[in-house]
Amino acid sequence: MTIGLPITLSVVLMALNVTLMVFWIVLLVHSAGGWNALIIGVVVFALILVGLSFYLFLMIKEVRLNQRQANFIDSVTHELKSPIASLRLYLETLEMRTLADEQRTKFYRVMEEELERLDHLITQLLEVGRIDAIGEQSDPEVISLDTLLRKCAAAACAHHKKDEADTITYDVQPSIVFARQLVLETVFRNLLDNAIKYAGDPPKIEVHVRNAERGRVIVRIIDNGQGVPHELRKRIFRMFYRAGSELTRRQKGTGLGLFIVHTLVKQLKGKVGVHDRSGQSGSVFEVEIPGHRAMAYGAER
Numbered sequence: 001m002t003i004g005l006p007i008t009l010s011v012v013l014m015a016l017n018v019t020l021m022v023f024w025i026v027l028l029v030h031s032a033g034g035w036n037a038l039i040i041g042v043v044v045f046a047l048i049l050v051g052l053s054f055y056l057f058l059m060i061k062e063v064r065l066n067q068r069q070a071n072f073i074d075s076v077t078h079e080l081k082s083p084i085a086s087l088r089l090y091l092e093t094l095e096m097r098t099l100a101d102e103q104r105t106k107f108y109r110v111m112e113e114e115l116e117r118l119d120h121l122i123t124q125l126l127e128v129g130r131i132d133a134i135g136e137q138s139d140p141e142v143i144s145l146d147t148l149l150r151k152c153a154a155a156a157c158a159h160h161k162k163d164e165a166d167t168i169t170y171d172v173q174p175s176i177v178f179a180r181q182l183v184l185e186t187v188f189r190n191l192l193d194n195a196i197k198y199a200g201d202p203p204k205i206e207v208h209v210r211n212a213e214r215g216r217v218i219v220r221i222i223d224n225g226q227g228v229p230h231e232l233r234k235r236i237f238r239m240f241y242r243a244g245s246e247l248t249r250r251q252k253g254t255g256l257g258l259f260i261v262h263t264l265v266k267q268l269k270g271k272v273g274v275h276d277r278s279g280q281s282g283s284v285f286e287v288e289i290p291g292h293r294a295m296a297y298g299a300e301r
Contacts, residue, residue, distance in 0.1 A: 142292055217288070
């Protein structure tokens with residue numbers, strides 16, 4: 001279902017409603033003693049107009065959700081079929097042919113990469129399914145952001161086969177938070193994975209941490225990619241949202257990573273957003289969360 005149909009239908013109904021209301025007003029103004037009927041008629045027509053506007057809003061929202069879900073199904077189908085087909089091909093080759101040790105080792109390495117890709121996809125799907133329960137098996141603890149961010153960055157670089165020293169630079173003020181470690185790791189692992197994925201060639205990522213007012217901590221993850229268009233900056237945090245079509249998109253993914261980040265940051269009583277990189281191409285993803293004292297106070301309450 002395209003978005004044009006509900007918009008056209010609603011606009012036509014609204015125009016018809018306004019036309020009928022105008023004729024109703026003109027008719028009653030020219031009739032004697034019609035003021036009560038005029039008031040009632042205007043109120044009824046106004047309510048109908050409000051109802052149509054609300055219907056239009058809901059229809060557009062539903063159509064867009066359906067489009068995102070269709071994109072999500074396409075992307076997940078591709079993400080699942082591609083590594084499975086690759087693994088089957090390599091396994092059949094290993095069974096049918098005698099290979100040199102060097103070539104066999106290369107096959108094993110590629111198969112391991114495809115398994116890691118499958119594992120990453122399944123992990124994301126499971127995280128969405130149990131997003132409210134992430135980290136509940138452990139208690140909140142005092143966590144050094146410097147240590148945690150370096151751990152997440154190392155994992156993201158390993159996932160993308162990048163050298164951490166050449167890819168990521170740190171500008172980190174000593175900061176601690178009081179939270180569940182798995183929740184923070186999930187947030188920053190997704191952000192750093194996204195930063196490397198959508199960065200330039202070669203990718204250059206900066207990780208900044210600053211202590212702000214009222215015990216808040218601000219983490220900025222900066223990449224050298226093309227940036228995020230202004231009109232998409234709120235949409236990218238919605239479930240299933242991915243810009244463009246699965247047929248033309250270059251980067252792999254499911255549209256779940258930033259939704260997970262947004263949901264978990266809200267659970268931490270924080271906020272996340274994206275803006276331009278000052279004077280350079282790229283994006284700045286900014287996460288603001290309560291620091292140790294603020295979060296500990298909230299947990300005690």
